[in-house]
Amino acid sequence: MRRYNNRLWVKGWIYGGNYGIERYLYTLHRISGLGLILYLLMHIYVTAARIYGAAAWEQTMAFLYGPAFKLGEYLLIAGAIFHAANGLWLIIIELGMCIGKPQRQEYPYVPSVKKQRPLMVALMLLAAVLIIVSGLDFFII
């Protein structure tokens, strides 16, 4: 008999729907991670210009001096800060800290993901402050 495959695939991890903030952080963590990998590849490619001599290097550097690259660089640093803060949060959670202990459920049940929320909020605030400060450093000061 024919079946209809209802697996959500990529839409299933990108779209956070009605779930909590942590569900959205999951998506952002992956996107920022992929962004960092992409940057690393471009970085290796660009710095490889050095082996073609000083002139080639100067030329690439001049090309990279435009505002688009400055914005890209800022996005990179913002992504890295978020990825680091969220990674720190994941390490704490995965060591079983701040998520509560097994217990008899009392309804309405408060799940672990709600119990750890203060930790998540604190780390995300830290990330936000760092992203704003680096923005000031980048564009204003």
Next chain:
Amino acid sequence: MATFRIQRYNPEKDTRPYLQTYEVPVERGMSILDCLFYIKENLDATLSFRASCRMGICGSCAMYINGLPRLACETQVESLRTDTIEIRPLPNYEIIKDLVVDLSPLFDKHQKVKPWIISSDAVEVDRPTKEYSQSPAQLEGYLQFAYCLKCGICLAACPTVATDKEFLGPQALAQAFRYSSDNRDNGFKERISVVDTLHGLWRCHMAGACAEVCPKGVDPALAIQLMKRKAIFGHKEEQARLLEALLEATPIPGIPKAPEPTVKKK
């Protein structure tokens, strides 16, 4: 009156699922499951869905209701606070017909983590010399996870399951922790070799969706993180058992002897 938009799919006729609309006279106290029965009895007998206990204990009526996977019998129409209700089958499974999905991947994954008490002492299992004692505190360490219905809702919510077919999923990983944290069990090593793998524990990145939607408060997200902790730091209970054996060998003076075992050794 409430408008129900229900996803239909008949494998014999349709190539793709489509939505069909029904009007149901909703009364106070009616659950989504009551409405589905109303439709089946009065409006359209061809509508297929699965249900049995209608009291949140069999786990067969899980479906995707207004943007979240839930048990139809445990969802009051009133609690949705809207007159248009959209019901779809659980995502991340294969649809057999209408709202009926094939849960066998869930059961297969559940089985993979060896969800039973594994004892290292085969002779003791065969001819027990004493009871397996368990204190209330030890019971509480896993009881919460033992309430799992195998409804499959958590796999429908999990973003990792959505892209990784092989991922064991919140239900099975939670059960790996449930049995490994039972003080009667000795199967930690066997289970960790199943869950500490490429498509196991570490594919979970704490999206928390499973814990939010689980209708029984099983909190798979909590169990998975605690299992990761065990994978990193080792298994506490096993160490405790070694300690127990040590204490047993040298009785402390002044402490009364344990009562005679109720089952005699042959």
